Amino acid sequence: MKVWNEIEIIEDALRHLSGLSSHMFVYDDCSDDGTAEVLEEWASEYGNLTVVHGDERSPDRPGAQGGLLNVILGHAKTAKPDWIIQIDADERLEIESLDLDRFDGFRFRLFDFYITPDDVDKPYQERLFMGPEFRDILMMYRAFPDMRYGWMDQREMWGYPKTYKITQGGFARHYGKAISVERWERQCDYYADNFPEPYKTKWALRRGKAIHDEGLSDFGHPLVRWENRHQGIRLG
Numbered sequence: 001m002k003v004w005n006e007i008e009i010i011e012d013a014l015r016h017l018s019g020l021s022s023h024m025f026v027y028d029d030c031s032d033d034g035t036a037e038v039l040e041e042w043a044s045e046y047g048n049l050t051v052v053h054g055d056e057r058s059p060d061r062p063g064a065q066g067g068l069l070n071v072i073l074g075h076a077k078t079a080k081p082d083w084i085i086q087i088d089a090d091e092r093l094e095i096e097s098l099d100l101d102r103f104d105g106f107r108f109r110l111f112d113f114y115i116t117p118d119d120v121d122k123p124y125q126e127r128l129f130m131g132p133e134f135r136d137i138l139m140m141y142r143a144f145p146d147m148r149y150g151w152m153d154q155r156e157m158w159g160y161p162k163t164y165k166i167t168q169g170g171f172a173r174h175y176g177k178a179i180s181v182e183r184w185e186r187q188c189d190y191y192a193d194n195f196p197e198p199y200k201t202k203w204a205l206r207r208g209k210a211i212h213d214e215g216l217s218d219f220g221h222p223l224v225r226w227e228n229r230h231q232g233i234r235l236g
Contacts, residue, residue, distance in 0.1 A: 002068050003039075004029040004057075006089040008179055009124070010038050013089040014049065020085055020093065024049045027072035029064075030057035050075060061194040066149035073157070077143055085140045086157075087172070090179065093139065096170040105141035105160070106169025109134045111229060113178035114212045124179045131217030132224045134232040140169055171229055177210075177218070184210035 001017060003010065003026060017024050028036050028051060036053060043049040052075055058064040069086070076084055083100070087093065093108055111134050113127040122128075138156045141147070146159035177184060184206075191203035206218065215223050221233060 001025070001087060001089060002027045002029060002072055003031065003035055003089050005031045005033040006035050007031075007033045007038070008183060009089055009175070010035050011042075012125070014039075014042055016092055017085070017087065018046070018048055020095070022048070023079060023081075025052070025072050025076040025079075026050070027052045027068055027075075028054060029068060030054045061190075062196060066154050069149040069154075069157075073147070073149065077145070081143050083140060084143050087139055088174075088176070090174060090176040092173045092175070094171045094173070096168075098140075098169055099167075102165065103167050104164045105138050105166040107136040107166060108139045108170050108172040109168065109229070109232065110137055110172040110174050111226075111232065112174050112176070112217065114217065114223060115178050115181065115184070115210055116215070116223065117211060117213050120181070120211055124175045127175070127178045129212075129215075129223035129225060130173075130229075131219060132221050132228070132231065132233045133217060133219050133235045134229070135235050136168070137172070138166060139172065141166075173226070181210040 001013065001024065006013065014024065026039055026049065028039055030053070039049065039051045043051050052072060054068070073084070073086070085093075091110070098106060111130045113124075113130045115127065116129050119126060119128045141160065144160050147157045148159050149157050176187065188203045188207045191199045192207070195203075212223065217223055219235070
């Protein structure tokens, strides 16, 4: 996991990931909001976390994305794991039955949750609605030596064998747009100020629209509840 200024959610993220793995590796990209201190406290208390701290936060945010994931992936490989799970701090996996003998990788169907007038005062874990759109993302995979990340906003690595067998492993709740109104505005500023088009304009237009009071996702579809995830709309 790669993090930056995740103080609102970092402890919850660590509890979730520690329930899925025997050891966690986290790259802290020069957080200055207390995230780094929480990571060190967790590592000291529980011992199942290795923290790698960045020396300097690169101003080239798009260019840094794949490179920093490669850094923490390299540290994880030193533990010689059978499997690796790669998630963001604002994602929660719901794993279904996994045939670890038959398959080499598992994709998770990821849905974005949103803030609505019905749940604006609730903790983010209690958001009621999500967009029907989903992406299938390879988040759990066998640790082959040549796997790596390479470009901006890349979620799936490359370099795995052509014989690699991949199947569906479950679902993922993405709370990046649903943590808080303040977090939404920071995210809009981050992408609008640091990323090229089409990210810049897309996120600039989302400023001030944290609460989805018209019942529509960012892609214009009516919001749905989690129990309707099997009827989702594929993105891309």
